[in-house]
Amino acid sequence: MLLIADILENKERILQGLHKRGLDSPEEVIEKVLNLDTQRKETKTNLDRTLAESNGISKQIGQLMRQGEHEKAEAIKKKTAELRTSGKELQHQLSDIESTLKTLLYQIPNVPHQRVPEGSRAEDNAVLEECERLPVLSDSKKPHWDLIKDYDIIDFDLGNKVTGAGFPVYKGKGARLQRALINFFLDEAIKAGYAEIQPPIVINEASGYGTGQLPDKEGQMYHVQNEDFYLIPTAEVPITNLYREVILSEADLPVKHVGYTPCFRREAGSWGAHVRGLNRLHQFDKVEIVQIALPSRSYEVLEEMLQHVVGLLKKLDLPYRILNLCGGDLGFTAALTYDLEVYSAAQEQWLEVSSVSNFETYQANRLKLRYKSEGKKTTLLHTLNGSALALPRIMAAILENNQKEGGIKIPEVLWEYAGFKEI
């Protein structure tokens, strides 16, 4: 959520940023916000004045009562009736204005960072780094949706039976490889100084608003109706919300957490031929890294997180490229996002396996996540997160890129974790 004070101060810069996202007329909504804010202030001033007067009279009444002057007290009481009705009226006006203002602010995405490239389509994303020699497989190469059947390690039909499409069942070495990857990712993050968290995988509404999944992506989350909970689409949500309404001290920073969770996404309307097999699922596993950083350091932290993810891909020996997402492709709440994609030699396409983002104060403002600086001022922090990593496409790439006649070699770093070297 954008800060009104920031909109007032940097209106032009913010409008430019919103144009970069391809918004039609951000001027309109920004003007509405500023007008409402003016109304809010006026109403608040009036309300406070009314309440102050009414409080004063109440105090007088109290004094008179104590002195036993009941008639005088009764006489003054009558004066308050009017204040009371106008106070109620103003109170209602104020909460109406505030909720309209909030609804409006919820509709405005984060302002892209200066380094975010112009553009609206995937082709406009800037490739910052790309593996030079892409692997080429023999003509007998198979996509992972065939390989998993050949080796009987992931079963979509069983998932269909038990749940439905997009909920695969991992079997035998498939399950063990999953577990190996999760443990490998967790251990690597812990080595890099991240403290492990095992959060709940269902969250309440407040948490959904805190990190920005609500109200923007309401339809993308599974909703537990009888409890009004949501299944998490990513561990980012529960882990970041650990710090909702928290004031940290400077010494606590940066906060670094890692968590493994299953993730649930309805992916309404996003199915097609290009998302076969493991490429898109309703339930998948992911290890997520989250940091809370000082505003002055958050872009350093972003680079550090990016390099952590790059390190994982290198250790897994997967060909990757790094994208700087363009304005049109940037997520609603992010200021800058690096996507990491892995090349699948069998599908002959790039698969997104990680998104590393800086949200600056956008989430922190919703979360009321602040720190107390030396000068005793409370200031919003910056939140960041990244997948390190999402499992299914990593799994797909490992299976596809390492396939050979009669077996699939798994990366050496996983041998110990998996307990086998080949499928």
Added chain:
RNA sequence: AGAGGAGUGGCGGAGUGGUCGAACGCGGCGGUCUUGAAAACCGUUGUACCGCGAGGUACCGGGGGUUCGAAUCCCUCCUCCUCUGCCA
């Protein structure tokens, strides 16, 4: 899930209709004393909003209500504790 009890500032803990943003203790910060530290003593110590400022307003788990006035009374939801039930 049922019955009973409880939720107050960083923590502990008073307060059951007005003088309460809230006693007191601990902790934190500043100071006195000390070569330094400890102890002792003195002072200070929440957040947000409105206002140029003086100052004002709101917040005692959340929301709503009664009242001139609510931490205090009523309703409702949430959370925790105890007992019973059920269960990995």
